[in-house]
Structure formats: structure tokens, C-alpha cells
Amino acid sequence: MHRPFDDHVRPHPSAAEPPGPWRGAAEPDPADVDPVVLGALLDRHGWRRRGGAAGRYTRWTPPGPSTGGTSLLVPESKAFPDCEDLLGEAITALVRSAAPSARDVLVGLTVPSDEIRWWRDTPAGGPSGTASWTVQEQLRSAARQMLLAGALAARERAGYYGGRHRRQAQALLDGVLVGPAPGGRSLTAFVPVDSGRALAVRLCHAVQATREAIDYQRATGGTEAFDAAVRAGVSRELTEAVIALVRGSEGARVAVEWSPAAGVPQGCAARMEPVEFSPGDLPVLRAAGARYLQDEPSVPVRITGTVVRMRRSGPRGAGTVRLRVLAGADVPHVRVALDEDDYRTAGQAHLVGLPIRVAGRLESRGGFRRLSDASGVAPVPVDEAERDRLMKSLQENPDFFEEAGEQGSEGTPP
Numbered sequence: 001m002h003r004p005f006d007d008h009v010r011p012h013p014s015a016a017e018p019p020g021p022w023r024g025a026a027e028p029d030p031a032d033v034d035p036v037v038l039g040a041l042l043d044r045h046g047w048r049r050r051g052g053a054a055g056r057y058t059r060w061t062p063p064g065p066s067t068g069g070t071s072l073l074v075p076e077s078k079a080f081p082d083c084e085d086l087l088g089e090a091i092t093a094l095v096r097s098a099a100p101s102a103r104d105v106l107v108g109l110t111v112p113s114d115e116i117r118w119w120r121d122t123p124a125g126g127p128s129g130t131a132s133w134t135v136q137e138q139l140r141s142a143a144r145q146m147l148l149a150g151a152l153a154a155r156e157r158a159g160y161y162g163g164r165h166r167r168q169a170q171a172l173l174d175g176v177l178v179g180p181a182p183g184g185r186s187l188t189a190f191v192p193v194d195s196g197r198a199l200a201v202r203l204c205h206a207v208q209a210t211r212e213a214i215d216y217q218r219a220t221g222g223t224e225a226f227d228a229a230v231r232a233g234v235s236r237e238l239t240e241a242v243i244a245l246v247r248g249s250e251g252a253r254v255a256v257e258w259s260p261a262a263g264v265p266q267g268c269a270a271r272m273e274p275v276e277f278s279p280g281d282l283p284v285l286r287a288a289g290a291r292y293l294q295d296e297p298s299v300p301v302r303i304t305g306t307v308v309r310m311r312r313s314g315p316r317g318a319g320t321v322r323l324r325v326l327a328g329a330d331v332p333h334v335r336v337a338l339d340e341d342d343y344r345t346a347g348q349a350h351l352v353g354l355p356i357r358v359a360g361r362l363e364s365r366g367g368f369r370r371l372s373d374a375s376g377v378a379p380v381p382v383d384e385a386e387r388d389r390l391m392k393s394l395q396e397n398p399d400f401f402e403e404a405g406e407q408g409s410e411g412t413p414p
Helices: 035-044 083-096 100-110 133-155 166-172 193-220 224-232 236-246 279-295 340-351 384-395
Strands: 048-053 057-061 072-075 113-120 177-180 186-192 252-257 275-277 299-311 319-327 333-338 356-363 370-379
Touching: 035 057, 035 072, 035 083, 035 100, 072 083, 083 100, 100 113, 100 177, 100 186, 113 133, 113 193, 113 236, 133 166, 133 186, 133 193, 133 236, 166 193, 186 193, 193 224, 193 236, 193 252, 193 275, 193 279, 224 279, 236 252, 236 275, 236 279, 299 333, 299 340, 299 370, 319 340, 333 340, 333 356, 340 356, 340 370
Parallel strands: 333 370
Antiparallel strands: 048 057, 057 072, 113 186, 113 252, 177 186, 252 275, 299 319, 299 356, 319 333, 356 370
16 A cells, blocks of 8 residues: 555555554444445445345455455345344454455445546556556556546636645545555545545546547547536646556556445436546647646736735836735735835835735736736735734745845845
8 A cells, every 4th residue: 555645635544554454444333334335335346246145135255366265244235134233244354354355345334435546557567467666656646636636627617727726626635545456557546425526526527528529639630629628627737637647658547436325426427437548649638738728818816915025136126026815816825026116015014014905817827826917006904913923924034035136135125
């Protein structure tokens, strides 16, 4: 098992644990387990149905070679008299099983989740078909990019996001669990239904729309399908994620399977066949990403933010300030070019512990991190506690003013 994608994705409950008992979380309570859901999860993860007593219970054995005679008896429904006892025995057997699929089934029981899977076709890099460290890192990085693209699309449709909505999208990934499969060529993300179903639904639609747009472009030469695909959640961020997934491989696939406990979301097929991408798709994806980057328009905004950096070429004249955004735009920071008077106003506001408000256009160039046509710069009143905090941040940041030039005005307010 591996570390999570990044700081915003929690590890699989059995991450860092050797194959064996389930130690990463509390066992599911048999009283809360639906036998129909357990059967669906066992089937999904490759367990084999070996008969049983018709209408009463079924017998399941693990996938792959024999694992010491492990088998589960799962009642057909809660109406079976010994239902809870059988479920308890089945859960105990799963907890003790060394099969990776047993842990995946336990995750599905513990946290009802939609499962997003990635596969990469790469040459064997080690014994027993294992993949190299680099190959596994590429897979995890591409999967993280794709999850983030889905989270961004769940918040708003756009051809290019840049720095917009990043904090909210990363927060949406907080509950995601990750469980790599043996060999390092596949990966599964467990997206909790309660917090992440919108992400899974949007990513499902977006991946399918990407495949359709690629096929349309390769058949007709037209790129208009990528314009329409934005409504399904396709973006530059998603095309970059698919490129990262496919690059260096012989092909890749993505699939989404819905939580059996929550059912199929409205507007989605009960089963999504894996969507395949190949190295031949890369030129189309690169062209689509460049198109999204070029065509996404700037956004008119009125931003409130605290000045965290100032710079100009001399002691007088226009300059540039960097703002930590408090309100008005879904980006953490923006850079703003100001004339001499507005630059002075920004510096004075910071020196007395006040944020400023400024209107302008958030430019797509540079990732929506630059405000152009700035106007109306004015300090914004805040309470005393906030002013004290801002004053303290100035004292702790001696490099706040980046005045350049041989005259040496560093540290001198405008």
C-alpha cells in the first residue's frame, strides 16, 4: 500500500499495514450490514459464488488461487433467522483474510462509497509483474489530478479553472480513501457518498464526454464537441489528467462503480463500462487543453483582500501588490498592478492594519491569479482584533516591501 495522493486524500484504512487482519478501522457492525449490499460488493471485487441454500444463503470464496479454504456464508436477506450471526461470521472472515479484495469489501461496508478505478497498461518492471516506483507514482499523480478535476467540475463548469475553486475542490477530497491493487498498475479511490457523490457523478460524465469528443474530432476533424463537453465537466484540468494517465503507457482505462448501499444516481447508467484511452489520443487532448486555456474569458470581480507583498522599480511611480483574497473571488491570492496613487493607498491601508477593496478583471492568463484594469482601491474597515492580527503579520514579514533600485527604498512605505 502507498501513501495517499496528497495531504487532502486520506489513506486506505489498511495503508501501511501488511496483508492480514483489518486493523485500520472498526469492524462493520453486523446489525448495520445489508446482506444484499455485502453480496454486491463481493461480486464486484471478484469473489466467486459457490452455491448455498436457495432462498436462504449463498457461499462465496475469494478470487484467485486458494487462500486456505476461506469461504463466507451470506444470507439472502435480513429475513433469514440467523442473518446477524452469519453476517458477523462473514465480517470476521473478511477481517482475517489476507486477500486485498477483502479489505476493499470492508471499506465499502464501513464507508458507503462510489469506487473510481484507473488502470495503466505498462510493461512489467519487476518480478511477479510488479511495476516500478516511477510507474506507480505516475498512476497516483494522474489519479489525483483527475479527482481534483472532477471536484472542480462539481463546483462549477468551466473550460479552465487555473487557481479558482482550488481550496474548495481540495476540501472535497478530504474524505476520499485510496487503495492500490497488487502490481502497481491499477488504483481505486473510494469516494464517500455523503460528501463526494457529486464528484463521482461529474467525473463519470466528464470522462465519457472526453472519449466522445476525441472520437468526434478524430472522425471529422472538428473540435466543437469539446466546447459542448464543458457542460459535462470536461476542462483543461481533466484533459491534462488524462494525458498524465496515458503518457508513457500502452493505454489506460477509467471506470466508476456506484455504491450498492446508495444505489445508482439519477441520470447515470447502472454500470459504467471502462472508458479507454490510448497514446493516439494524446495530440487531440493537448489541442483541446490549449483551446480551453485560450478561450476561457476573464471574469469581472470586486475583491477584498489583505496586502501581503508590494513591489515597484523605484521610490515613486506605479507598482504591483499581491493580495490574499478574503472575498470576491475563489482564488487564494491575486497580483494587481496599481498606479502611484492606488499603490500608496494600498501601502497605507496595510500599515494601519486594514484590507483593501479593488475592482477589475480576473485574467485567465496566468491561472486567474492576476487582476487587470484595477480601479476603486479603498481601505475596508475591520474590527480591532483583525487589525491587530494584520499589524502583527507586517512585523513578522520584513520582506513585505520589495522596492528595487539603487536608491534603496526597501522598507519605506510609498
